[in-house]
Amino acid sequence: MIGEAKALEILKKLLTMVEVEQAEAVLLGRASGLTRFANSTIHQNVFERDTVILLRVAKGKKIGVARSNLTDTESLRQLARRAAQIADSQVPNPNFESFANSPRAPKVEAFYEETANCTPVRRAENVKMVIAEAEKLGFLAAGSHSTTADEIAYANSLGTSQYHRSTSAYMNTVVMSPTSSGYADFSSLNIADFDARKIGEKATKICADSQNPREIEEGRYDVVISPEAVDEIMNWLSYIGFGAESFQEGRSFMSGRLGERIMGENISIWDDGLDTKGIPMPFDFEGVPRQRISLIENGVAKNVVYNTITARKEGKQSTGHALPPGEEISALPINIFFGPGEHTIEEMIESLDRGLVVTRFHYINGLLDTRRALFTGMTRDGTFYVENGKVKYPVKNLRFTHSMLDAFSNVEMISKEAHLHLSNWYGANVVPALKIKDFNFSGKTEF
Amino acid sequence: MKDALKNVLASIKNKVDYADARLVTTRSEKILVKNGSVDSISDEISRGFGIRVIVNGCWGFSSSSVLSEEEASRVAGEAIEIAKATSLLKKWDVVLSEEEPKVDTYRTKIIKDPFSVSLDEKIAILLEADRIMRKNRMIKVSEGSMQFYRTDKVFLSTEGADIEQTIIESGAGIAATAIGDGDVQKRSYPTSWGDTATRGFEFVQQMKLVDNAEKTAEEAAALLKAPQCPSAEMDLIIGGSQLALQVHESCGHPTELDRVFGMEASFAGTSFLTVEKMGNFRYGSEHVSIFQDATCEGGLGTFGYDDEGVPAQRTPIVENGIFVGYLTSRETAAKLNQKSNGCMRADGWNRIPLIRMTNINLEPGEWELEDLIKDTKDGIMVDSNKSWSIDDKRLNFQFGTEIAWRIRNGKIEGLVKNAVYTGITPEFWASCDAVCNSKHWHIWGIPSCGKGEPMQVAHVAHGAAPARFRKVRVGV
Numbered sequence: 035m036i037g038e039a040k041a042l043e044i045l046k047k048l049l050t051m052v053e054v055e056q057a058e059a060v061l062l063g064r065a066s067g068l069t070r071f072a073n074s075t076i077h078q079n080v081f082e083r084d085t086v087i088l089l090r091v092a093k094g095k096k097i098g099v100a101r102s103n104l105t106d107t108e109s110l111r112q113l114a115r116r117a118a119q120i121a122d123s124q125v126p127n128p129n130f131e132s133f134a135n136s137p138r139a140p141k142v143e144a145f146y147e148e149t150a151n152c153t154p155v156r157r158a159e160n161v162k163m164v165i166a167e168a169e170k171l172g173f174l175a176a177g178s179h180s181t182t183a184d185e186i187a188y189a190n191s192l193g194t195s196q197y198h199r200s201t202s203a204y205m206n207t208v209v210m211s212p213t214s215s216g217y218a219d220f221s222s223l224n225i226a227d228f229d230a231r232k233i234g235e236k237a238t239k240i241c242a243d244s245q246n247p248r249e250i251e252e253g254r255y256d257v258v259i260s261p262e263a264v265d266e267i268m269n270w271l272s273y274i275g276f277g278a279e280s281f282q283e284g285r286s287f288m289s290g291r292l293g294e295r296i297m298g299e300n301i302s303i304w305d306d307g308l309d310t311k312g313i314p315m316p317f318d319f320e321g322v323p324r325q326r327i328s329l330i331e332n333g334v335a336k337n338v339v340y341n342t343i344t345a346r347k348e349g350k351q352s353t354g355h356a357l358p359p360g361e362e363i364s365a366l367p368i369n370i371f372f373g374p375g376e377h378t379i380e381e382m383i384e385s386l387d388r389g390l391v392v393t394r395f396h397y398i399n400g401l402l403d404t405r406r407a408l409f410t411g412m413t414r415d416g417t418f419y420v421e422n423g424k425v426k427y428p429v430k431n432l433r434f435t436h437s438m439l440d441a442f443s444n445v446e447m448i449s450k451e452a453h454l455h456l457s458n459w460y461g462a463n464v465v466p467a468l469k470i471k472d473f474n475f476s477g478k479t480e481f
Numbered sequence: 482m483k484d485a486l487k488n489v490l491a492s493i494k495n496k497v498d499y500a501d502a503r504l505v506t507t508r509s510e511k512i513l514v515k516n517g518s519v520d521s522i523s524d525e526i527s528r529g530f531g532i533r534v535i536v537n538g539c540w541g542f543s544s545s546s547v548l549s550e551e552e553a554s555r556v557a558g559e560a561i562e563i564a565k566a567t568s569l570l571k572k573w574d575v576v577l578s579e580e581e582p583k584v585d586t587y588r589t590k591i592i593k594d595p596f597s598v599s600l601d602e603k604i605a606i607l608l609e610a611d612r613i614m615r616k617n618r619m620i621k622v623s624e625g626s627m628q629f630y631r632t633d634k635v636f637l638s639t640e641g642a643d644i645e646q647t648i649i650e651s652g653a654g655i656a657a658t659a660i661g662d663g664d665v666q667k668r669s670y671p672t673s674w675g676d677t678a679t680r681g682f683e684f685v686q687q688m689k690l691v692d693n694a695e696k697t698a699e700e701a702a703a704l705l706k707a708p709q710c711p712s713a714e715m716d717l718i719i720g721g722s723q724l725a726l727q728v729h730e731s732c733g734h735p736t737e738l739d740r741v742f743g744m745e746a747s748f749a750g751t752s753f754l755t756v757e758k759m760g761n762f763r764y765g766s767e768h769v770s771i772f773q774d775a776t777c778e779g780g781l782g783t784f785g786y787d788d789e790g791v792p793a794q795r796t797p798i799v800e801n802g803i804f805v806g807y808l809t810s811r812e813t814a815a816k817l818n819q820k821s822n823g824c825m826r827a828d829g830w831n832r833i834p835l836i837r838m839t840n841i842n843l844e845p846g847e848w849e850l851e852d853l854i855k856d857t858k859d860g861i862m863v864d865s866n867k868s869w870s871i872d873d874k875r876l877n878f879q880f881g882t883e884i885a886w887r888i889r890n891g892k893i894e895g896l897v898k899n900a901v902y903t904g905i906t907p908e909f910w911a912s913c914d915a916v917c918n919s920k921h922w923h924i925w926g927i928p929s930c931g932k933g934e935p936m937q938v939a940h941v942a943h944g945a946a947p948a949r950f951r952k953v954r955v956g957v
Contacts, residue, residue, distance in 0.1 A: 069567075070744075072744045073572070073742070075571060076540075076566075077744055078744075079539075079564070079567045080544075080832075081559060081560075082544045082831040082832075084527075085546065099521060101525040102525065102527070103529065120522045120524060125604070126518075127519075128518070154566035154567070155569065157566070158566045178748070180935075217747075283621060284665065359523065360521045360523030362513075397869075397872070399881075403665075410868065412870065433879060435879070435901075435957045458935070458936050476903075477903055479872045479874070479877035480753075480874075480876055480905065
C-alpha cells in the first residue's frame, strides 16, 4: 500500500506531464493473499501486489486512455505521451463536456490492519478449521480464503482529488461426500469477524443432508432460494439492466419503464457505496462521490446509474457509478442492497406446501432475453424437496429457465437475515433469501 | 531482470525442492467503436514477475511489479514462507512429472505487427463497418472492436530451463443490434465474441469487416420479424462458431485434469470424466474425434512452451468417440504416471499457471454443408452464441444462439429467432452423425475463458466445422 500522500503525489506528478486541456488519473493498489484448498489440503497459496495507473486525457472532446503498472518517472512520462497520442487519433465525443469537478467524497472507514496484515499461516489455520468440520463426517473440503488490502486514489486537472482504502476477507467452501456437496461462504471487511468453524459446519451439514439425492421431475415449484443464490441473480440483473448504457440503448428490462411496476411491491433494491454493511467505495473511477441510488422501489423501476458521459446524454448529473475507462460497460452499481423482510429462513421453508430449497445457483446466464430478464442456470451444492413445511429428501440438480421480472413479481416472503457477498472485482452485494412462487425448472442433470 | 531472477533461483536452490520464475510484460491495445463514434481506445502495459516454489512438498507463490534483484529475493523468501504455511495442512508431497529442461526461444509467426499499424488505419475500418451497419434503419446499436496483445515472457527454473517467448495476438469483430416492438435481436460477425488468433494485423484485414457489415445488419433486422424457434425434439445442425463453444464447455473444461481431481471444486466445479473412464468411456459417436493442439499455426491457444516450460503438443482427447486423454500439468500428469502434455498457462506475471485449454479441435469429417442440409428432413441450423450455461460436472447444458434457420425436407425455409437447445453431454455427442469437411473448418479464438481464484482469463481456441446432431431438445 502506497498510502494517500504518496498516491496523490504520483498522480499529481503525472498530471503535470500531460500537455492537454484536461486530464484525470486513477491509481489502483492491491495487495492480496489467497489460499485455495481441495481434497482437504491446501493446493494453491499465492500473494500478489500491484499498483496500476490509469490516465485519461482530453484534447477538446477527443479522449485518450492509457494504463500501466510502471510507476517510475520515465514510465509515467511515456504513459502521458501515449495517452496524448491516442487522443490525437480519436474522433470527438459529442457527449464529453469535462472531467468532473467534484467535492471530496465522505471518508468511510473500511480498512482493518488485522486484515491487511493477515499471514498465510492465519489463513491456513482458518482453512484447517473448515477441513476439521468436514472430516468429522468423513467428507472432503474444498474452497478458498483470501485477504485483500485495496487503495484507490483519484486526481484530475480541475483540482478534484480523492483517496480511499479498504480491506476485505472472504472464504468459501464446498464440502463433498461421494454423492453430495454443501456450500457456505463468508465475507467481511475484517478478518476478525471470521468464524471458520461455523462456515465449515454449515457446508458440512448441507453436504450430509443432501446425500443420495433423488431424481425429481422438472416443472414449476415454489422455492426458497438462499441469499447465496440471490446474489448470483443480482450480479446478472445489474449487468444487463441497472447501468445507463443498456437502459439508453433499449436493451435493459428497465428501458422505457421508469415509474412502472416491474416487480412485486415487496421488492426494493438500491446501491449505496457508503454503507459499511457492504464493501464501501465512496467515489467512482471518475472521482465522483457515489450517491445512494434507488433502483427498484416497492417494485417500481426508479433509476439506473450513470457516469459523466451517459448522464450528459440525458441532461443529468453522474450518480458516481463510473467503471474504469476502456471497460465494455461504462457505469454499473457495485454496492447493491436488497431490502430485507421479516421472516427467518426456517419460517420460509415451513411455509412451503410443496416446493424446493436451493442452496446455490451455478453458471447463470442472463442474455437469453434481456428485456424480460430471462435467465437460465443450474442448482448446485444442496437442493431439497419440501412437503408440508418439512424437508423430505435431497434432489438431483435442476436447470431453471425463468424471467426474473416474473420471479421477483412472485416473491411471497423475504428473510430478515441479509448476507454479504464479496464481488471478485470491487464491491459486494447484501441480499436476503427469497420465497418465490411457481419458479420454472426446465431440465435436470444426473447428480 | 532475467539475470536477477537467475541469481535468486540459484540462491534459493538449496532451500526448495523446486522453483521457477516468470518475467512477463504484456502490452494490449483495445479499440471500441459504437454508434458512429470511437467509444474508447485504451493501451495497457503490465510488467512484473512471479516466483513459484515447492518447499517440503508444498506449493508457494508470490509476485511483484517492482523489478530489482533485491525485490526478487524478497519475493522468493515470501513464496518460501507461503509454502511453509501450505505445509501446515499437508496430506501428500507434490510430485512433478519428469521434464527435460529446455533452453529455447519462440516467437509467433506474423506478417504485419499489429502495433506497427496506425490507430487511424484501425479506426477507419471499424468506423466504416459501423457506418454501413447504421444505414439499416432497424439497427439501434452498432459496435465494432479490435484488440491486440503482445506478451514477452521468460521462464526460468531450478532444473535449468531458460525459455523466452513472444506471443502476438490480433482480434476483431462487429455487431448490430436491432430493436423494435419490445424485441431486441443482435447479430455479430464473424461471431459473437469476434475472432482472435496468434497472428498479425493481416488476420484482421482478412476478416473483411466492412464487406460483411451490411449482411450483419440485415440479419439482425430480419430476426425481429422472424417467427419464434419452435420447441420440439428435432435434428440440429450447429455452425462452426457455436460448435466451438460447445466443444469448449462440454469437452475442453471437463477434460482439465485439475478439475477432475477436484482442484476447482469450490468455484467452477468438477468433471463427469473421472479417471476410470479414460480409454473406455464412449464420449460421442464414431464421428467425434477431438485433439488438444497447441502447435497449430495461428490458433489462439498456440505457443512454443507452456508456463511450466513443457513444449507445445498435439494429443488426443477423444478418438472416434472414445475418451482417451486429458489436458494436464506436471503435477496432475504425475498422478496418472504420465508426462505433462503442456497445458499450464498463467494470466500474467501475478498469477500461477493453471491447466488451460490450448486449441481443442474437433476433427473435420467428410460432409459438404449443402449436402448435410439436403439430408435433413426436419430440423434447425443454429450459429453464433447468445447464451451459455452448463452444470458443475459439465453434463446438462443449455445454449442460446443469435441466429437459426428452419430446415424442412432438405431445404432452408427461413429464419427463426431465440433458438435454444439443451442436452446431456455424452448423449448429445453420441447423437452426432455428421461433421462437415475441412473446407468448412475454422479455428475460433475465444479470448475470455475464466477459471480459478483469483480469476484468470485465458486465450484459447477451438477448431470446428458444422456438424449434425439427431433428436436434440430445442426450445425451453
